[in-house]
Amino acid sequence: MKGLRHYPGFLGMTILCLVILYAPLVVVTVYSFNGSTSITTWGGLSLRWYADVFTGPEAPRFAAAAWNSLTIALLAGTAATLIATAAAVAMMRGGRFRGRPATFALINLPLLVPEIVTAVATLIFFTMIGLTTGYLTILIAHMTFCIPFAYLPIAARLQGIDDSYEQAARDLYASRWQAFRLILLPLLAPGVISGFLLAFIISLDDFLITNFVKGAGMETLPTAIFGSVKQGIKPNIMAISTLMLVVSILFVTLSYLINRMGRRSP
Amino acid sequence: MAGGAPDAGGGTGSGSGYRGLIGPLLLPTWLMIGIFMVLPVCLMVAYSFLTKEFRGGVEWEFSLAAYDQFFVTRGLFGDEPPSIEWTYITIFWRSVWQAVIATLFCLIVGFPTAWFIATRPAAVRGVWLFLITIPYWVNLLIRTVSLKFLIRDNGPLNEALMSIGLIDGPLPLVNTNLAVQLGLFYSYLPFMVLPIYAAVERYNFAYSEAAADLYASRWVILREIVLPIVRPGIVAGCILVFIPAIGAFLAPDLLGGAKTFMIGSLIEEQFKGSLGNWPFGAAVSVILMTLVLLALLIYARQSARGGQR
Amino acid sequence: MKKLLTTAALLLATPAFAEGELKVYHWFEYIPQELVDKFTAETGITVTIDTYDSNEAMLASLKAGKLGQYDVAVPGDYMVQIMGTEGLLDTFTPEELPSFGNIAPQWLDVPFDPGRKSSIPYQWGSTAFSVNRDVYTGDIDTLAMIFDPPEELKGKINVLDSQGEVLALGSIYLGIPQCTTDRTQLKALNDMLLAAKANWASFGSDTAKDVLVSGDAAAGMIYNGFSAKARAEGANVEYAYPKEGFVVWMDNVVLLKDAPNRENALKFMNFLLEPENAAAVTNYAAYTAGVTGVEPFLAEEIKTSPENNPPADAPAGSFIAVCDEETQKLYDAIWINLKK
Secondary structure, three states, rough: HHHOOOOHHHHHHHHHHHHHHHHHHHHHHHHHOOOOOOOOOOOOOHHHHHHHHHHHHHHHHHHHHHHHHHHHHHHHHHHHHHHHHHHHHHHHHOOOOOHHHHHHHHHHHHHHHHHHHEEEEEEEEHHHOOOOOOHHHHHHHHHHHHHHHHHHHHHHHHHOOHHHHHHHHHOOOHHHHHHHHHHHHHHHHHHHHHHHHHHHHHHHOOHHHHHHHHOOOOOOHHHHHHHHHHHHOOHHHHHHHHHHHHHHHHHHHHHHHHHHHHHHHH | OOOOOOOOOOOOOOOOOOHHHHHHHHHHHHHHHHHHHHHHHHHHHHOOEEOOOOOOEEEEOOOOOHHHHHEEOOOOOOOOOEEEOHHHHHHHHHHHHHHHHHHHHHHHHHHHHHHHHHHHOOHHHHHHHHHHHHHHHHHHHHHHHHHHHHOOOOOOHHHHHOOOOOOOOOOOOOOOOOHHHHHHHHHHHHHHHHHHHHHHHHHHOOOHHHHHHOOOHHHHHHHHHHHHHHHHHHHHHHHHHHHHOOOOHHHHHHOOOOOOOOOHHHHHHHHOOOOOOOHHHHHHHHHHHHHHHEEEEEEEEHHHHOOOO | HHHHHHHHHHHHOOOOOOOOOOEEEOOOOOOOOHHHHHHHHHHEEEEEEEEOOOOHHHHEEEEEEHHOOOOOOOEEEHHHHHHHOOOOEOOOOOHHHHHHHHHHHOOOOOOOOOOOOEEEEEEEEEEEEEEOOOOOOOOOOOHHHHHOOHOOOOOOOEEEEOHHHHHHHHHHHHHOOOOOOOHHHHHHHHHHHHHHHHEEEOOOOOOHHHHHOOOOOEEEEEEHHHHHHHHHHHEEEEEOOOOOOOEEEEEEEEEOOOOOHHHHHHHHHHHOOOHHHHHHHHHHHEEOOOEEOHHHOOOOHHHHOOOOOOOOOOOOOOOOOOOEEEEEHHHHHHHHHHHH
């Protein structure tokens, strides 16, 4: 009975929801093509701010920041995915073992602790052990909080894979490593890739923790944008924002599609 | 997106020969999160009991000065008899209140949205969900900045409203509580929608049909039948919005100005701002974490109770 | 696996240029990037700059562990004295800076660094406030604009996020001395500031210019050069010279203790003592240089700007005073109380 699913006004709310979610982003994207220097008056379509991002006076700073962001995201994402895959295999294929609930809590911990508390704790930690804040500290912090994000899709996918395939392989005298490499891993692949993309984006976007633990002269893209925004929302910021927006959406779409594709196979 | 980690039970499979490997497989996870998350938090708690050196820095001396500064005031110059320091408690209270309002906003808008999506034909559901979650994956900083740009005095929203004659002068939206709440709402809306969606998707409409056969109106069905069943999803959504909202920093900082000082800004000020009192910052963080743990405990008890139904 | 490790190592390794690096801790939006690039082109040294928005934030940061990560910083006059007493500064001899003789004579022997052992003059200027003339057209030459504003300005005032400047201006407004220990005076200062805060929109130093340009604020405490920049960006603001008095300051480049690249730091300081380079900073930040011989390099608008040429009847500005520890704690308490 379709009628019982329908509630008047709910469609309206949904539309409102989408409008609210997308309006600021659309506005920023539109204004990034604004031809005039003032951010308030519209001066016609132009790509000048995109050019400015890549060739203007602030370009080297943003370029360095972007490089840092990308490399950190790559390294942290990869490390987190590897660690998370191992953890997922243990959690999902290990049956009931003694440390299971504790491990479950541990993996979820970075998601439950408010980000600012993590930031403060990490900064104090690094200062106390005398590790100079900089690229390495950012990397370590990112690896840690990316683990749960990589874990989620991998574990979800792993849970849906019946272990009879691996059992069959073992019955046919395959070694544990062979069973993993040739049977489980290919089936798991969409989940792993999805997890990596998620971890990558989370690392790329992080602001608060990075801001606290970055060292002298080190910027990532979000911290550089924040510093710039504090001095006024300039049009080139909107160009950079739009670029980051597009990258994020691309990655998430990719992750989503890969997951969908994977879901069609057993 | 928290709380969605699959299955705290036994997982699939009877071990599949991985039993012996559990240790090495979990070791990296335990190391990373243990050393770089658990340990720092413990250190932070210890740090909150240190003394602040004059003009910044710390001395390794046990002291309750940080907590004292939070809860007790001894007059402007420290020479009056101690009484309760209301300022920080007010900041916490205000943050909690802001978070509650933001959660309510999210609920009011999020529940209908989640319901609507969950009741679409299966083929389109994924698309709707996808549309809702995309903005979340855009950098929170950029989203907050975009919002600020949209609502400022000479921003597009005011320009549009003025040009169609709805208002005469610009609405003072930035640097207000409303702006901060809008920012919080904007940051965490998908967190509310997704758990409710998951719960509604699993809802068996046979119940609704049975109630309709008994002449119940659809709103009565919603209130008496649906809501109690979907309640775990709603509670999960509220928790997922409330917890990040109390510790939020970007929304109050970029949208609030001096008037809306929240916990996040207070903590940040101690470490990056002109006040420079690390032990106090650590103490405030500890108090925040305690609040969060409390909220989680309440959630755990709620879902335990809900599971008994 | 080996490929992965080497790639990771390459990515993690900081590029090693032949001449080394320099780590500068600097005020925001002060030194033009072109000047830094010029330094790199002349010496081959790569420069990284981190910024802060108040003397106190810089001090807190250095004391919390960042000392040893930076080579030079740019504190204001009173902060140089504080850093000296806290042991955060390294010393140099005039021989190590060939252009030492360029220092303007009146800035050579200063109370906060007699004989210039740890610092060189950078730029000096004043701090008062600016008012948007589109919003308010009356007489603005009084600190009441900030501390007891007229109707049109209420709720639209930005105040610097800097303890030294705010408390000094507050003291000047009330006519009380800067390092007083008189509890009644201090209480009066505290009460006045708290009452004034109700009319303020925000605290912000690095945002002080933008809020005036964007209209988020109609008046704001601001440095004279920063106000000139606001004017250049289109804000119709007028910099005030309040009759009660205002703050003057001198920023200095100091050699930090445990500087990782002391040699390069001295080269940088020497570079900044060249009149052409000092003038480049002046032209960008709109303050006044502390070295001689800059006139031929200065831009016309800077030389004649109202922000750098106070009217004849303007009072003399005051430097921010450094108080002893006991008294300073009292002022710290007032600031904490204000920012709560």
